[in-house]
Amino acid sequence: MNDIFETLESDVRGYCRTWPAVFAHASGSTMTAEDGSEYLDFFSGAGALNYGHNNPELLRPLLDYLASGAVVHSLDMKTPAKRRFLETFQRLILEPRNLDYKVMFPGPTGTNTVEAALKLARKVTGRQHVLSFTNAFHGMTLGALSVTGNSMKRAGAGIPLTNSSKIPYDDYFNGETDDFMWLERVLEDSGSGVDKPAAVIVETVQGEGGLKAARAGWLRGLSDLCKKHQILLIVDDVQAGCGRTGTFFSFEESGIEPDIVCLSKSISGFGLPMALTLFRRDLDAWSPGEHNGTFRGHNPAFVTATAALERYWADDDFQNDVAGTIAALHRGLDAIAGSVEGASVRGRGLLAGIVFPDVDAAGEVAAEAYRRGLLVETSGPSDEVLKVMPALTIGHADLERGLGILAESVRAVVGSRTPALAGA
Amino acid sequence: MNDIFETLESDVRGYCRTWPAVFAHASGSTMTAEDGSEYLDFFSGAGALNYGHNNPELLRPLLDYLASGAVVHSLDMKTPAKRRFLETFQRLILEPRNLDYKVMFPGPTGTNTVEAALKLARKVTGRQHVLSFTNAFHGMTLGALSVTGNSMKRAGAGIPLTNSSKIPYDDYFNGETDDFMWLERVLEDSGSGVDKPAAVIVETVQGEGGLKAARAGWLRGLSDLCKKHQILLIVDDVQAGCGRTGTFFSFEESGIEPDIVCLSKSISGFGLPMALTLFRRDLDAWSPGEHNGTFRGHNPAFVTATAALERYWADDDFQNDVAGTIAALHRGLDAIAGSVEGASVRGRGLLAGIVFPDVDAAGEVAAEAYRRGLLVETSGPSDEVLKVMPALTIGHADLERGLGILAESVRAVVGSRTPALAGA
């Protein structure tokens, strides 16, 4: 059969191999294939759909905006839609959190905001080295790839990735060493050979690298160490931000205040491309136009982003609801992990997962879940972690149904390979 | 007055400084500010709006799509909207031009597609060096910035930009040397110290670098030289493609067939973020997921892209209309340039401009034109070229009106500084 996805699209395509359905419609936490089969979505567009598919509260203003003949594409010209987004973001997000950040539109994707952050950090400090963490994921363009851990993706660069060193993420040694022992030593030792960095870039939860979550105390320690050595701290909140861990920014729980913050994915709320780079007011050393890009001014995204902020972040109700969802999810995951010898839960909030002792298990569970109508992916350098990422707006029934499918899938896979146990 | 664009947005913002209006609505070639003042648009979203603002033929299917509950965000999962785009692109663009390319969705912006092209070229050839041209512009992420010429933007990287050398663009020496003398020699001389490159990346018209247009013969010479030395030829058609020079791809006139082609800006047709990387079928060496990105599957853009292809590229009518617009534009520009001692016309198709002997003149003319209700920007390392880029769909009357404003603005600026001539 002539499948144009196979004949014309590059071999680089990935998700369509795991989930071969052609997805036609979607609503909330449900995706519907052309053939009418339905899938419960525990994937959420890799974090770009925190408020579910086709959320009507965002769709309505988007349709109104488009139908009104308002400006769609504007680079960094001024538009009312952009003004309203800026005002709303300042009023509902920055001010209540006492964050005195400047806002930059660096281009509409996660890798754009990471590149902008790295450029600014180097420009401001005059230093060239950047530290990033084992199993970090920050993007596919050359600068972002340099601070990314995955060896397969790194090799895609075709050239050495330079001007960055790796340091161990929280619990990289399973608690066997003190936190920051390596980082503290190399920063204090003028003979360490690790050049003093412009910045450290960190994800509070490693969404692609295996769902490890940094503890709040670890993040505070990292922040203190950066301050002590005048190193800028960049939090890449592209995947963990916009409420996914239970608060708007994923670092709120820890109480730290990063120097630079990268946002994208769910900032538009509707799956439309959009990204922000936030930074301390005194770091705004850019010259006009020094970093630019055609799609910085994507007004439909500003419209849905504003609607999402107003609907979900004007008061604490949504955050409280999400707290309940988080608790329910983790109860379910704990139960599933508890049923498999050696498995454990990872992550934080609605960016969570289960790591199995058998590295192939997560992939097989995901495949089994797909057969049972659930979209759930894997994470980690060997895809050894089942990654569970429902919409923040998922209903109780859907959540429990999905957890049920997961539990069955785990049983089917792990049971099928441990016959002795299965018979017990 | 508290202008949130100034108080909250980063100093990196650019266009809003030149054009301080707040643009609320737009239609075809007209943008309307909040205060009701209208502007004729000879800027076209820096090339992202080739079919004009809010083109109803694209808006209608977009509204229908969004209203239908179809999938909006899908990464590289399969959707009917993506299938229809692939089929249409193959049928209307690739097949009629005998181009046997694979299609990759590298992320939705120009710099994403350039990064993907460079990565693939290096991966396929096993070589690390890339050649790019003086005054080239390819993007703001680290890999794309390495092949960009502008020194202000390069300095923004904060680290040395490596693995690339620069070669002179067509007519860099004003006709004083043979084409490719330098390139031919360094490729043939094993002692040149210019490492054999994986690829040469070229724009057929340098949209940001001063509107120089490469001659067809020069492009053929470049292509021949690349073939002779087994070097991949990448055409960055982000700005010059999608019909802007009179044909869908800007290189069609020359008859060359690049190994890799980068498209973005007007590929969605409606100003929505979208990009493609096209390459020879045998170059598709990607592993699944080796290059990825959250916004590769932006279905609203697939919908408008498909509509644009069907409406404008199903037969030759549109191309013939554009040919007339091009002729009219160049008649007008020739007349204006002819009125200023030492000025001349640059560019090709609807990606054209006028360079003035006084480097400040272009900026002053653009400012004057803005006061007279025309949006037109500058280009070149010193902003010394007036850049004229109307929509491909502009009507005859609008075109002539805009040319009239340009002519008056030039007279006002250049006349005001050459009083002797003004009296003549």
Added chain:
Amino acid sequence: MNDIFETLESDVRGYCRTWPAVFAHASGSTMTAEDGSEYLDFFSGAGALNYGHNNPELLRPLLDYLASGAVVHSLDMKTPAKRRFLETFQRLILEPRNLDYKVMFPGPTGTNTVEAALKLARKVTGRQHVLSFTNAFHGMTLGALSVTGNSMKRAGAGIPLTNSSKIPYDDYFNGETDDFMWLERVLEDSGSGVDKPAAVIVETVQGEGGLKAARAGWLRGLSDLCKKHQILLIVDDVQAGCGRTGTFFSFEESGIEPDIVCLSKSISGFGLPMALTLFRRDLDAWSPGEHNGTFRGHNPAFVTATAALERYWADDDFQNDVAGTIAALHRGLDAIAGSVEGASVRGRGLLAGIVFPDVDAAGEVAAEAYRRGLLVETSGPSDEVLKVMPALTIGHADLERGLGILAESVRAVVGSRTPALAGA
């Protein structure tokens, strides 16, 4: 007074600032200044004079050679002097140790042999990354500097030092972590972001970086880890080799067999420039002339090198004598370190030192020792270690006399700053 060293020589000069005497003559372990004052030498030309100054057993054949009209300078042409060196090195050094190495003459200095080793490792493996250790010192040319730790010297490059990461040397964390925890993890974790290296380069004793000595077990662990991951192990034996730690190669005690070994400093035996790069026979992937250099064929150095091998390494007598000297030195150092609260001995063999709790103490002790007629330098990123490096041929009386001066100097310096203890 017009001192041409100050008026004409660059400010980069160093030792002449600490030791301002003009040294005219030298013999064995004694240097004599122009004014007749004598200095006992516990410095040994930074390890280039293991057999003492003007050793008559080497001087005689050198004078004979020069007087005979034999070839002095020969690049990599064949000469009888070079042949005799090769035969002697094979017979007395390689064969008895079962080392099947090829011998390369990479240029006459330590940094030349390190550069050659790094180039070969990258060429053979096709990998570009190299791991080196905290506080390593490998040389001042760009490749060697990239694997060096000292931040002041690194900054001298003026460009980012790339393609290398740093890993913790033995006991970097004072025993608080398992050996190789970091290295093992990053090599086994395909998401670590530490690219698989071509090689690890190590000094068995960090001569410049603070006199830390790697334990034999640690070296074996490192060697095993390299073998397991097909990473080449380069031992930089420039300073620790040629008998300084008690055996010809410093790694003999540990039983490891490096893939590549760098020798220089005392290989000529007489302080004449000479260096070797040794490597496993199957790694000899060089093309003829791919690495060259004018002073690869410095025949006077071949002559003294051969004489030194024949005189000192033809049987075990010398090595046994050195063992006695080592024992005596360490008894002395232990006594001195024992007299200062918090001080301890570092290093191995005749490459040893004392680290004081007060970082300024070592420099002050060295200055005091100079005033008392003893040449002894400091080591470490903050010059916090007193570095003691007598000739291997030093007589018992000289050794004890030098230790006496050291003890007095320590007493003078540390006593003078700890009045309470001094009164005890």
Added chain:
Amino acid sequence: MNDIFETLESDVRGYCRTWPAVFAHASGSTMTAEDGSEYLDFFSGAGALNYGHNNPELLRPLLDYLASGAVVHSLDMKTPAKRRFLETFQRLILEPRNLDYKVMFPGPTGTNTVEAALKLARKVTGRQHVLSFTNAFHGMTLGALSVTGNSMKRAGAGIPLTNSSKIPYDDYFNGETDDFMWLERVLEDSGSGVDKPAAVIVETVQGEGGLKAARAGWLRGLSDLCKKHQILLIVDDVQAGCGRTGTFFSFEESGIEPDIVCLSKSISGFGLPMALTLFRRDLDAWSPGEHNGTFRGHNPAFVTATAALERYWADDDFQNDVAGTIAALHRGLDAIAGSVEGASVRGRGLLAGIVFPDVDAAGEVAAEAYRRGLLVETSGPSDEVLKVMPALTIGHADLERGLGILAESVRAVVGSRTPALAGA
């Protein structure tokens, strides 16, 4: 037969393949093999033996020095031998030429002095890019290799060579373009993408790259351009300096005054390893010890260097003699080149050569000359140039005899391959 050069020495060895004799003795311009066969030397240790082999005027003080028990190895400590060298160099070389340079001892080889020059240029200017010329040769360590042209040697690095771009050497286009057209344009064009360099490094004659000699006017133009743009000019006079082109520095004829000068090879006069980096007094920004090295203080080389300066550069006699030798050599070379259709003479002074239309001819002529008792090598990326480099002290008879052998060898080789012409 067991030839230890083949069994033990690395395959990287080169000259011994072309000239398989084992050279035992040497005197002036004659080398004598073990078997008694004599060779006339038109190679001069690749420029390290400008005053001939075993020059008795240098040997005598060397033997005296060594026999006296004076200091041999001293790093950068003060010695009378070093003082005398500095005073003599200042008095006989710098002062008469009005050169107010500081003198640095960067380690004893050519590549050491180039690395020091590049480091200093980057440190002083704060810029990272360096320009070097097509077919340049500056050394084998990573920094020097980055500015070297030869692709085989560059590939030996195993990593990309960065932070340098190549520009065309004098007459690279055979007179078809104006000098410096490319360089002038890229420096003046802020959009060229060629980052403003810290320095331009140049050889006045390309000893390894094919014997092209820069014209005096071209060098002046280069110097002017550098001054205009505040770019440091580094002359690598390692091979062309020390009298080889007829004056002590090869740039004297042009009247330029470089900012930094690299010397090595014949500076010791006797083939002993030694190098200098000279630079404008105000550029001496080194911190003490920021660049160091074990063999900076090679006193035997200081002794022969001083003797060479006193013997040959105290007045104009030697320079006048050399002028006669140069004239004779070029008369001879012109005659030989004139005998071969399409051949021509290259180079300047006693650093000259003949390029043949057939790229293999030079190698065959050199091989034929070797069979006839003459040592002469080839140069150029394809070894297409016969490189003729007799000692500056060569006698008239030897010079003519050597030219005679060359003429015969050319006739034998070129005649043998052009039978039609041979019969004419």
